[in-house]
């Protein structure tokens with residue numbers, strides 16, 4: 001008996017013949033060309049028909065039989081099984097209505113400069129990963145012990161935090177650290193304070209954990225501590241460079257914050273996202289340096305090297321790290337071994353310090369240029385640190401409309417309104433100067449100035 005199907009086999013590398021054959025039968029059964037009970041040709045006839053060896057036909061039938069598309073066996077014939085065809089859901093392709101950010105010049109805040117070629121230090125770190133066999137089993141849930149020890153030295157030297165490896169946990173970045181903390185220590189319904197304007201992802205993460213987000217005002221120095229109620233379970237704060245307004249929490253307010261937390265029992269979550277980049281005086285030591293029993297400190301590589309590495313660290317009391325480790329052991333939720341090994345090499349060989357020094361030089365020049373160019377259009381704040389400045393616009397300006405106009409002209413910039421939740425304040429633009437190449441940076445600023453002059 002001949003196959004009634006127009007079977008075509010290709011020998012041009014499309015894949016093994018028996019798999020091609022099986023797929024053509026599958027497709028025919030799926031779309032109803034072959035109905036349940038239809039008798040298929042014998043492997044001998046099929047092979048002859050297609051000029052292939054019988055083993056090819058047999059292997060195709062074995063595969064279809066194993067998957068349940070056909071039934072019957074040698075002797076009694078092979079039939080199409082009673083499979084009710086299931087039509088795949090066809091989704092209309094979403095058509096991009098506006099160009100993707102990657103196609104535009106970007107002055108979006110928060111992403112560091114990543115050069116087009118890789119450095120010697122970067123390559124050395126990854127060669128070190130490649131030279132070792134992978135770990136023999138699951139790693140320590142708090143992170144590689146050697147890396148935690150190296151981070152003890154790093155946070156001590158760079159952020160003034162005095163701690164031991166028992167206080168350090170390796171994370172997939174700031175938001176992962178917050179998510180872990182809320183998974184283990186958060187209770188639905190608890191009140192969780194976030195700066196307003198502030199880092200939206202922190203508020204979103206807290207809400208996802210069932211917490212009630214409480215908006216706390218911010219002034220030119222940062223979080224207004226006197227606005228904190230005594231029933232808050234935790235406060236998410238960016239003391240070294242308030243995000244996005246850029247204030248640096250002065251010592252008196254830090255002490256007030258710690259005293260408040262000691263009195264109320266609340267946890268202070270310190271997001272230390274870009275403290276390495278300070279252009280006036282040295283950064284103040286981290287808040288965590290004052291009291292590790294009350295502060296959980298979150299550090300990240302996202303602003304230092306690249307957010308795509310998904311690597312960060314959490315520094316907290318040994319008891320908190322132990323509780324998070326116990327959860328992570330069950331959930332197998334920790335960064336992969338290769339990135340931890342590579343980061344260890346980057347710390348040990350001074351590559352991270354080198355990147356920070358080099359980036360600081362570049363960002364400092366770009367910051368000066370950004371401030372000089374944008375000065376006529378409003379008041380610049382938050383320029384002493386980080387990778388962005390905030391341009392406060394004259395009252396009545398519509399920052400959302402200006403950001404939309406900039407986008408239409410080819411430049412992505414963040415409107416300050418996007419960072420506000422319930423507390424109103426002046427309009428503005430949050431302008432990141434780190435990400436683009438030199439050429440794109442200058443071009444983007446020129447376009448932004450044109451857009452601002454039109455208003």
Ligand SMILES: Cc1ncc(COP(=O)(O)O)c(C=O)c1O
Nearest residue numbers: 110173174175199243273300302
């Ligand atoms: C205020 C703030 N904190 C932290 C981060 C980094 O988060 P992650 O380490 O999860 O990439 C960002 C990134 O945009 C940020 O803006």
